[in-house]
Amino acid sequence: KAGVTQTPRYLIKTRGQQVTLSCSPISGHRSVSWYQQTPGQGLQFLFEYFSETQRNKGNFPGRFSGRQFSNSRSEMNVSTLELGDSALYLCASMLVPDPSYEQYFGPGTRLTVT
């Protein structure tokens, strides 16, 4: 079974630009969560989508947004990029319902903002 895939793997953007990242979950998984990982703050929850609806949102500004399509693939968008947005962006998928709440992570997209 294929794992979680994320594209692109690496991105370099300039301050003020916007960026869209893509995540394809494991087949059959309908929940997709996004996380930001930085050396200073560690792994922080951005938001979760299930059945094309945002179910939970972390403490991030409105510049961070996302969506989920009917095939469970998800995209996240960051507008007006800031230097502090440089991070590894990870998505995780989960089978719902799943009594163990196991989440499976993709390899991440490394975003560098210059």
Add this chain to the structure above:
Amino acid sequence: QKEVEQDPGPLSVPEGAIVSLNCTYSNSAFQYFMWYRQYSRKGPELLMYTYSSGNKEDGRFTAQVDKSSKYISLFIRDSQPSDSATYLCAMSRGISSGSARQLTFGSGTQLTVLP
């Protein structure tokens, strides 16, 4: 103060040693506890999952949860150089909270097992 505290290390041990990794948490709403392993430039990989207080064993790995002390541990027996990675504890709230799928992570402990 962070909801989940984890000693960042780095931790360096000889091959074959028993490794103990720990996290403390402050929010009693956390009900599900996980340990992830992350190799450099890779996404986190789920190692262990526990729900209730007590021990859970899987091969060389043992996860321990003490809800009364708000303390969780991961033990690695007979550690191998291939265990060298960053270990992250993660927690989520109960189903009734509506955010059971939102993970709160510790900062991670960097482990090196020397041959």
